[in-house]
Amino acid sequence: MxxxxxxxxxxxxxxxxxxxxxxxxxxxxxxxxxxxxxxxxxxxxxxxxxxxxxxxxxxxxxxxxxxxxxxxxxxxxxxxxxxxQRDSSLIQLVPMKEFKKQGMTPYPGMKIQSEGATGKILTVNGGRVKVDFNHELxxxxxxxxxxxxxxxEDETEKIKSMIELHYSNPNVDIDKTEIDIEDGVANIKLDDMSKFDQQSYMDITFARFRIAKDIWDNIDEINKVNFVDSFEKNEDSDDEEEAEE
Amino acid sequence: MxxxxxxxxxxxxxxxxxxxxxxxxxxxxxxxxxxxxxxxxxxxxxxxxxxxxxxxxxxxxxxxxxxxxxxxxxxxxxxxxxxxQRDSSLIQLVPMKEFKKQGMTPYPGMKIQSEGATGKILTVNGGRVKVDFNHELxxxxxxxxxxxxxxxEDETEKIKSMIELHYSNPNVDIDKTEIDIEDGVANIKLDDMSKFDQQSYMDITFARFRIAKDIWDNIDEINKVNFVDSFEKNEDSDDEEEAEE
Incomplete structure (x- = not known):
């Protein structure tokens, strides 16, 4: 194929x-x-x-x-x-005092961050620093x-692959993901370890949205994706307590 | 009743x-x-x-x-x-230099935090500070x-009340909670705004555990609580796009 x-x-x-x-x-x-x-x-x-x-x-x-x-x-x-293509308007002259304010000593080759963009310093000439904000490539x-x-080919494996792509957490075992697909809905229960992620709930929501979108855009029969966190009463430990009495 | x-x-x-x-x-x-x-x-x-x-x-x-x-x-x-009762061993003499190290100037009545406990300064005498770590009451x-x-009385309302108690988020409308109870499982879908909580996922997991425990300990027929985050393909917007063509 x-x-x-x-x-x-x-x-x-x-x-x-x-x-x-x-x-x-x-x-x-x-x-x-x-x-x-x-x-x-x-x-x-x-x-x-x-x-x-x-x-x-x-x-x-x-x-x-x-x-x-x-x-x-x-x-x-x-x-x-x-x-x-390279865009010459993305090469900017920045006054040296802007760097001094932040306690930085610029040198050619140095990488800097400014408003989310990465720049590379090309030259330092007296009071002026030339910074290139073009993508390195x-x-x-x-x-x-x-x-x-x-x-x-398998739909469950397709879903797992998008979890792998958009939600990487070294503590989470992707093979412990439970997925069931029914009536156009994919129910996803991740490895329990994912419950203890220290990222913000909002960041995880964004990752989940990307996973869900790739699924419903590319698997015809799915139009809804549920992420389910389960909390279950541990009947075993109750039994043990009773057995000890 | x-x-x-x-x-x-x-x-x-x-x-x-x-x-x-x-x-x-x-x-x-x-x-x-x-x-x-x-x-x-x-x-x-x-x-x-x-x-x-x-x-x-x-x-x-x-x-x-x-x-x-x-x-x-x-x-x-x-x-x-x-x-x-008050416990006299919780009243401690702390050397002044410990406060100085942290740039603090202790005075009677000042509240301090130490290893998770709150203390109230009783007296400051030369090099020694007397701190009371007893609960204020x-x-x-x-x-x-x-x-x-x-x-x-209503079981859905009982569940909502525990969400109110353990998960307070001013952006979340408790009346937008969807709850369905079936075969011993309570499925809880919170107001969509809850997805954008900036708390860590782990902290929310702890709140959910407290909610789930209060539910299964006190509502006989429930032994499992699922928190479900749904992401649904917006078919309407597809239709709109087609209508515009």
């Missing part, structure tokens, strides 16, 4: 800058180690996506249509279809080596 | 110190205003409790058994059955004026 639009699949990939061959992202641990971008807290394994779901660059999701499970493909993505043509490791 | 153990009721009360007639707590806004203990963020209305559920002092919960809806009663609670005989405003 070949990959089609709307399919739930798992893919491995390595993204490189075309000109330099520099790897900027990968799902392979050995590649990350080799090129020196390995991160301790990241899990290296195929990531689940919906084809056409905007989980990866649209150009990549289109390019894997027609591949079979196990197929690999080299996908060239030009800057336009990657992270956009803007203007770059890219090459992705992509491998389709799995086409997910 | 008279109040019995295990009943869900709503009560108003005013608590006073017997010797001095000082009011230290009340559910009546006009009383709070009158004696100068009114708090802006507190809601003044009858509080829901389970009789024998340890939501108020056990002595009060016992004393209202047998009252009818609308009945009032003056309940005397001696120190032993109130907040306990320890050793005091108390008088409560209590009024049973409602005996809750």
């Amino acid at each position: 070949a990959v089609d639009n709307g399919d739930f699949v798992r893919v491995n990939f390595t993204g490189k800058i075309k000109d330099t061959d520099d790897v900027f992202d990968t799902t392979y641990e050995e590649v990350a180690q080799e090129v020196g971008i390995f991160e301790e807290n990241k899990t290296y394994k195929p990531i689940p996506i919906v084809v056409g779901g905007n989980h990866l660059l649209p150009a990549i999701e289109e390019a894997i249509i027609g591949l079979e499970e196990g197929d690999k493909k080299v996908i060239e993505v030009d800057a336009e279809n990657g992270f956009g 803007a203007g770059r043509d890219l090459v992705y080596d992509v491998e389709v490791t799995e086409i997910i | 008279a109040v019995d153990n295990g009943d869900f009721v709503r009560v108003n009360f005013t608590g006073k110190i017997k010797d001095t007639d000082d009011v230290f707590d009340t559910t009546y806004e006009e009383v709070a205003q009158e004696v100068g203990i009114f708090e802006e963020n507190k809601t003044y209305k009858p509080i829901p409790i389970v009789v024998g559920g340890n939501h108020l002092l056990p002595a009060i919960e016992e004393a209202i058994i047998g009252l009818e809806e609308g009945d009032k009663k003056v309940i005397e609670v001696d120190a032993e059955n109130g907040f306990g 320890a050793g005091r005989d108390l008088v409560y004026d209590v009024e049973v405003t409602e005996i809750i």
Whole structure:
């Protein structure tokens, strides 16, 4: 069976800058180690996506249509279809005193955060600091080596894959998720450990909304997703108490 | 019908110190205003409790058994059955330097927090500060004026009352709670606004556990409580889009 639009699949990939061959992202641990971008807290394994779901660059999701499970493909993505062209208006001169106010000493190459955007300092000249707020990959043509490791067919597994994608919690065992689908409703009961997440309830709601949307947009017979937290009276311990009496 | 153990009721009360007639707590806004203990963020209305559920002092919960809806009663609670006797080992001498370390200047009457306990400074003598960690009402005989405003009979209303008691969120409309009880399971769907609570998921889990426990301990036919967050595809907006084409 070949990959089609709307399919739930798992893919491995390595993204490189075309000109330099520099790897900027990968799902392979050995590649990350080799090129020196390995991160301790990241899990290296195929990531689940919906084809056409905007989980990866649209150009990549289109390019894997027609591949079979196990197929690999080299996908060239030009800057336009990657992270956009460079925009010179995003290079700004910032007075040095703005940095001093915050106790910062700017130097070329330093990364800074400003109103949610990441900037990279290009030059420091007396009272003026030149900061580039373009995406680091803007203007770059890219090459992705992509491998389709799995086409997910089972609906329960499709749902689990979206939980994996949108709600990552190292304490939660995805295999302990209980899912039942009935009359257009998917009822999801996560591993009990998820109840003790220290994130805000609102942040978890946003993750749940993304999970639910990917499910109802891509699984025809589901139009409602319930997340259920169960609290059950422990009859066993009552029995034990009685037995001890 | 008279109040019995295990009943869900709503009560108003005013608590006073017997010797001095000082009011230290009340559910009546006009009383709070009158004696100068009114708090802006507190809601003044009858509080829901389970009789024998340890939501108020056990002595009060016992004393209202047998009252009818609308009945009032003056309940005397001696120190032993109130907040306990004063314990002289809870009066401690703390070196002044401990306060200095934290940039504090202690004075008699000042309240301090230490390892979760609240202490009140009694005296400051040179290098030594005497702090009383007894409960402010320890050793005091108390008088409560209590009024049973409602005996809750409906099971759905009983469940709502425990949500009110354990999960207070000013943005959540308790009347928007959907509750259905079937085969020993209570399914609770709160007002959608509850999804955007900024408290941690774990803190909400603890509140839910208290709600669930009070339900299964006091409503015979329920042994499981599900909290359900629903996310539903909005078919209407799809239709609108089509109509515009």
